Amino acid sequence: MAEIQEYWRWTEYSWHHPEMDWRQGKRIAAGIDVGSVSSQALVLVDGQIFAFSNLRTGSNSPDSANNAIKTALKDTGMEIKDLQYTVGTGYGRVNVPFANRAITEIACHARGANFMAGPKVRTVLDMGGQDCKAIHCDERGKVTNFLMNDKCAAGTGRGMEVMADLLSIPIKDIGDLSFQVDEEPQPVSSTCVVFAKSEALGLMRSGWSKNMVLAAYCSAMAHRVSLLLGRIGVEDQFFITGGIAKNPGIVKRLEQELGIQAVKSQHDSQIAGALGAGLFADTLLQKGAQ
Amino acid sequence: MIKAGIDVGAKTIKVVLMEDGKIRGKGKVLSGFDQEESAKEALEQALMEAQLSREAIGIIVTTGNGRKAISYATDDVTEARAAALGAVFLYPSARTVIDVGAEEARAIKCDSSGKVLDFAVNEKCAAGSGAFTEAMARALEVPLEELGPLSLRSTQTIPMNAQCTVFAESEVVSLIHSKTQKADIAVRRVGLEPELVLIGGVAHNPGFVESFKRTAELDNVRTAEDPEFVGAIGAALAAGE
Amino acid sequence: MIANYGYKDGSGEYFIGIDTDKCNGCGDCVPVCPAKVLEMVADQYDPLSDKIVAAVREEERKKIKYTCAPCKPASGRALLPCMLACAPGAIAHSW
Structure with missing residues (x-):
């Protein structure tokens, strides 16, 4: 089985902004997209992309969400408790343990695409x-x-x-x-x-x-x-x-x-859902959501 | 005169030899790469069973998706026509025929003479066809023949999320549940007539038959004996017209 | 917004479109559906608004071809109860 399955594998990775000091930020919002195949976590500080990760979804949604956010926050000094508002999206959106709200991936993809491609x-x-x-x-x-x-x-x-x-x-x-x-x-x-x-x-x-x-x-x-x-x-x-x-x-x-x-974008096409979710989280923070 | 009906299906080729309204011999082989060659082989099987020679056959009528591929056939009839003729021949009161084959499902409404009044077909999607049960048998690592009996031993019904065969393969490991919906809908599209007969290879699967009865809310569902041969019987009968 | 609920498979396209700009949230379509396909919910596709609109229930979305079939016989087809009940004309079926 193992050698057959290898053919569909793609690379997992994470990224965080090399210079941004998140401790100066007023709003820290996160979007978690738990899809059927891949999961992404993305953190926005004052509306700017601070960090994200792109991983394969495991057999269980809460674990996949936790893994994704931990991978995104690796080496940044930020922890889950620092996130002021988190929106879950995707197939496993209702199973993101630390999310404040779930929003459908349709709305999130449109919002993310708007940010990525203008x-x-x-x-x-x-x-x-x-x-x-x-x-x-x-x-x-x-x-x-x-x-x-x-x-x-x-x-x-x-x-x-x-x-x-x-x-x-x-x-x-x-x-x-x-x-x-x-x-x-x-x-x-x-x-x-x-x-x-x-x-x-x-x-x-x-x-x-x-x-x-x-x-x-x-x-x-x-x-x-x-x-x-x-x-x-x-x-x-x-x-x-x-x-x-x-x-x-x-x-x-x-x-x-x-x-x-x-339209081509500098951003990874797979983060659109998580980015949209993060942008909704950021908007909700500005509107005074707790 | 001996009449031969050949049902050239997506997966198997079935041959029935008939004389004066009686079945003399049957043959079945995998369709394989060369349908014409496979049909010949099935024909020989049937001739062997009937203890007849090739020359005894007066007329050959084909049906099935490869019905045009057999050069030595006298004529061909559509799958719906053959299924209705065959089903009414075996069960004179049949008015609705459900045929679930390897790569398609169809529902046919017919009259007492086996004339097709209305039919609906699904041939573009593997869900609700024999290909689905084959894929499930593979995913569960059980022989195809055991899938149905195995499903009847289950103690609860777990609805599957996935309709698509490909998605179901990844979902199925913990679930054993026969697929009925495509056939069910095809029935609703043509309307339900009291006497219903299930034909086609998938009718061999008791799990499907049970599940179908439940979903269609019907008790008087018959399963044809040798369900995969009904189309070939219909083709042989069409030869008499 | 037009929300198209349903799917496309090898046999065709099956979508129930609900125009949420036209939908007035009256809920008249919900009880008339013999298969109970519709429900009234907060608009899931505009998370920043609180408007209540008609939607196709999640568990029905992948099988509306079957569920809606009794209202759509091959012959002798009448107008669909959900569409008749909708005064603003917000509901459409693609097949």
């Missing part, structure tokens, strides 16, 4: 581990229209992991390899990941290279996501959050299909 962002796509969200928001990052699909693995990070396992290719290489083909193949015809797996095996048997299969799978996924986005309407500017934003095999094909470029 107030001109109107369309946010979040492709998470087990869901896919299409969000339309206003200039303040307030949600105006959204839909989420968390019922079906097609179009989620999990669907990509299944393909990585099947073809024995590390998940981070999928995007680049999918462009190493002589010509772009037709997308796989099956929507369902289970059926796509048998289709992929059939294509390999009939002589397709792994890269061709990846290209066909990435373009099918991009097409599926573009249909989902179509339901809420894609309006410039467009921003992608979540782990899949790191897969150019999907992003470039999606941009082509939509005829619109996604």
